[in-house]
Amino acid sequence: MTTVLTYGTFDLFHIGHLNLINRLRDMGDRLIIAVSTDEFNAGKGKTSVVSYEDRASIINSIKGVDLVIPETSWEQKATDIKEHDVDVFAIGEDWTGKFDALKELCEVVYLPRTDGISSTEIKQMLRVLDPQHITEMQDALAVMSRLLEHYRDLT
Numbered sequence: 001m002t003t004v005l006t007y008g009t010f011d012l013f014h015i016g017h018l019n020l021i022n023r024l025r026d027m028g029d030r031l032i033i034a035v036s037t038d039e040f041n042a043g044k045g046k047t048s049v050v051s052y053e054d055r056a057s058i059i060n061s062i063k064g065v066d067l068v069i070p071e072t073s074w075e076q077k078a079t080d081i082k083e084h085d086v087d088v089f090a091i092g093e094d095w096t097g098k099f100d101a102l103k104e105l106c107e108v109v110y111l112p113r114t115d116g117i118s119s120t121e122i123k124q125m126l127r128v129l130d131p132q133h134i135t136e137m138q139d140a141l142a143v144m145s146r147l148l149e150h151y152r153d154l155t
């Protein structure tokens with residue numbers, strides 16, 4: 001029985017998250033995922049669009065995920081590894097080297113990320129659609145159409 005453990009926010013769940021979870025599932029027999037709480041994320045300077053409860057439910061409903069636990073501190077990893085008898089700690093390569101100290105307790109693996117998708121990018125795209133930006137775009141369009149009318153009259 002090989003137990004695999006990872007940590008993440010998993011906000012605005014996307015294909016990058018799913019690819020990672022599928023890889024983790026194939027690395028062992030039992031998969032535990034620690035989902036960052038909103039309070040812990042606030043400490044990371046991160047705010048999630050989706051609440052902890054909903055993010056944890058989404059992760060819990062994915063095939064191959066056996067247990068979801070809350071991530072509330074940076075220090076909990078060593079305790080979690082011992083408590084859940086973890087064989088493999090794995091996480092995306094954006095954390096390469098950051099958790100090498102855990103090698104004393106279990107295997108540590110950094111996995112390739114899925115290119116071209118991230119929750120941060122999705123948030124940036126959504127931000128463009130906020131009311132203020134929409135008003136600015138409408139104003140710009142109004143100016144453009146007046147300009148076009150003016151040129152049409154000139155020709």
Ligand code: C2G
Binds near residue numbers: 071116
């Ligand atoms: N990920 C990926 N490909 C992407 C985006 C994310 O493989 N295109 C992986 C990340 O590398 C990470 C996991 O998906 O392993 C979750 O990513 P985040 O939600 O951004 O989690 P993060 O904020 O990195 O939290 O204690 C560690 C932290 O909780 C990690």
